[in-house]
Amino acid sequence: MISAIEDLEVSRLTLSVRDWEAIFDYCEKRSIRCLGVERVFVPEVSGRARELVSGVRRFFPLAKVYSVFGTSSVPVAAVVRLDSENLKSENGYLYLGTFLPGVEKKIVSPHLASAGTTSLRLEDRIGELFLARSNEGDSHVCSETGYFALVDDLGEFWLCGRTGDGxxxxxxxxxxxxxxxxxxxxxxxxxxxxxxxxxxxxxxxxxxxxxxxxxxxxxxxxxxxxxxxxxxxxxxxxxxxxxxxxxxxxxxxxxxxxxxxxxxxxxxxxxxxxxxxxxxx
Missing domain, CATH: 3.30.300.30 (ANL, C-terminal domain)
Known part of the structure; x- marks a missing residue:
């Protein structure tokens, strides 16, 4: 997450309170100001919202700030680019979006991505992922269209919708x-x-x-x-x-x-x- 912000490859951010605190601490120690972030979605937490917004405006001076009540109220937002190396990590690498009514199928858990029969292949696109399934040891892409996905508070991936349905x-x-x-x-x-x-x-x-x-x-x-x-x-x-x-x-x-x-x-x-x-x- 931090490396993506440093590289200024992120245009929209939605993070938990703990993630925001970690980013503020990182930016403070290194005197970083992130000018490439255009929109920030700040969780509305009792007693903490004002503090979070203040930090966002300090370290993300060009970003427009939105207050939200949980991730399900946020439209799909590209967060960071994942690759096969950091996909195994449970912390810090997220795709965020919203639940679509009627969609209840879990796609994969980050910590199970390399071990189960379902795996993820991520293209060089921010905010999109491609589903792939293991077939006798060889992976093949199920669909040529990407998917927007959400990672919830438990670290589970959820399907938001196909990017190709335009x-x-x-x-x-x-x-x-x-x-x-x-x-x-x-x-x-x-x-x-x-x-x-x-x-x-x-x-x-x-x-x-x-x-x-x-x-x-x-x-x-x-x-x-x-x-x-x-x-x-x-x-x-x-x-x-x-x-x-x-x-x-x-x-x-x-x-x-x-x-x-x-x-x-x-x-x-x-x-x-x-x-x-x-x-x-």
């Missing part, structure tokens, strides 16, 4: 694993699905929102209020600030691919038609 819009590619967890932080949202809408002026990103039972907005005023709250959530992060369209439903359409993933193409077609009927554009 929505191509007129002004860039939007990755569900980066965008959907931002809106799923809202207290009324059960699930958010990223789709694309075809308008007269191009392709726009949008989100289909499954609202929790008995929390569906009734009437234009309630719907407008919920939309405004989601826009505020999205405005906090680069990955979501350009998402302006939302559709609310009590139950998501059962449109999935053969592999069980959401069929975003079919969802996009369905809600594009609805957008035209509602005169969104």
């Amino acid at each position: 929505i191509n819009a007129s002004f860039g590619t939007f990755v569900p694993a980066r965008c959907e967890p931002v809106f799923e932080r809202h207290a009324k949202v059960s699930r958010a699905i990223l789709i694309s809408l075809k308008s007269k002026v191009g392709v726009r990103p949008a989100v289909v929102v499954e609202v929790l039972p008995r929390m569906m907005p009734r009437g234009a005023q309630e719907e407008s209020k919920l939309r405004a709250e989601l826009l505020q959530f999205g405005a906090e992060f680069e990955d979501t600030k350009l998402i302006l369209y939302f559709f609310f439903t009590e139950r998501l359409p059962d449109l999935r691919r053969d592999d069980g993933e959401w069929n975003r193409t079919a969802l996009s077609r369905r809600f594009t038609r609805l957008a035209w009927l509602k005169a969104f554009f």
